[in-house]
Amino acid sequence: MSRRTISSLLALSSILAVGMACCVGATDIALLRALSILIKPDTSIDSLIIWEIRLPRTLAAYLVGVCLAASGAALQGLLRNPLAEPGVLGVSAWSSLAAVTVIYFGIAENWSYAAPVAAIGGSLLATGLLCCVAIWVKSTVTLILFGIGLSSLAGALMALVTNFAPNPFYLSDMITWMLGSVANRSLLDIALVLPFMLAGLLLLLSQRKGLTLLSLGEDTASTLGLSLTTTRICVVLGAGLATGAAVSLAGVIGFVGIVTPHLVRPLVNYEPGKTIIPSAVLGGVFLVLIDIGVRIISTNVELKIGVLAALVGAPIFIWIASKSGRHE
Amino acid sequence: MVVMNNFSAKKISYVINGKSLLQETSIDFNPGEFTVILGANGAGKTTLLKCLIGLTEPSSGDISLGQRRLKAISAKERAKFISYIPQVPVIAWPATVRNVVALGRFTYGTMFTAPTEADTLAVETVLHQCDIHHLSHQSVETLSGGELARVHFARALSSRTPFLLADEPTSSLDIAHQLRAMRIFKNYTTNGGGAIVVMHDTSLAINHADRIVWMKNGAIVSDGTPKETATSKTMKYIFDVDTRIDWRNNYCTISLI
Known part of the structure; x- marks a missing residue:
């Protein structure tokens, strides 16, 4: 498939997915009606539903998908491992740990932005640590192991915090x-985290060529003129910012960063640098579709997007893992 | 090709965990010369090569490129002077041959620019030179060992550097491909490049190199043309084997006794 075909398909599917997401819900709105409201808001109930409820929610899902998938694609390029992801390196875990801790101490009650800010802080803490380790150690295997350790520690601390939750509401x-x-996300919630998302994504995009060069391994890449330290720092920091912002907007959503790069890679001749943008867009579409699914599958208790994403993503993760195992 | 006629190491040592892998080694390399480094396993050949390319920093001593110290040259600029084929080359993803070869042009672009005409020309030329043009659009996963080795040669040559360092590039190749590799190095050096190659095949090296550097225990023990230095005495000292070396019509045969 040519680059142009891929780009047009991705753009088209993004528009369709977002359009569809505005139609589906407790009250159905016709697609054309929804599109016309998106272009020109009016004072009707439909317009209110779309602009106040569905569009923010859909945008949030889309942006979170973009950030997670871009981070996944970039980290996979950096570590030359199709299973690398913000989740693997413990960035998501620390991000949510920080948010949960803030909730635990009741700070989130007094200041509604406490949880988002903490989430970004947590992910920056994790990425900061990863940055130091990345400069300090030469091997990416060590970096992955460090990430796994970091992730497990966050998991343990998370269990501790939930264990001591003061009351069922906190829990x-x-x-x-x-x-x-x-x-229930508002456009304001999105606006708060958008700068972090953009900064993270730009950092990741700046390293596209370097990530492709890293296909040859770190030694060869550095003899070809790549500054390993710069690439590592930009990617780890970029993934940290984008992931932290995503977690702060939507909590922990796994597997997006593994699934979409895997689908995109064969279409771009396995060039890690060229995987990032299509993966990101596809990640956005993926989460919007999952969110539509969440709304269609109506249950008594609201089905969470992260749960459905994991139910779809985890089997694909296992499939990729078993396939890559057989290759070697 | 950039004019660069001085690439040298002065008294470089490399010590790791109390073990000395290189001992005050000094050496000069010249353009247009095909140098092979020979020595037993653990003689310090790879360490020397890694110091020369800047992957390993010597514990002491200096390496200079032109009038400048290697340490003071940025990775990006260094890549315009020296290219390198590691002992075990990696291609992490099943990319196409052309794309892998084009990575050798990284240093000439910026983070955002598309490949220039010079880049395309260089890639085309080396694809032909290494006889892999017909494989351009194939995935590297589908190649044989010999074809893959030529992809790595092409990738290194596409940088058009005055010096080329290669670490045992022929070890996994059959005889025909070994000779082909020798021709690629020869071609490179007759065009003015300086090739510095670590090898294990003594007779292949002696019959193709312009200069042999013999190493033992992290030091250079002999350095000169194959005719001067390839003697049974050297072979005994380096490898601890008894050999008979016969020169006939400028062709050397080494027989183990």
């Missing part, structure tokens, strides 16, 4: 955070 808040959700 429910924390669990919502850990399961991932884009319900």
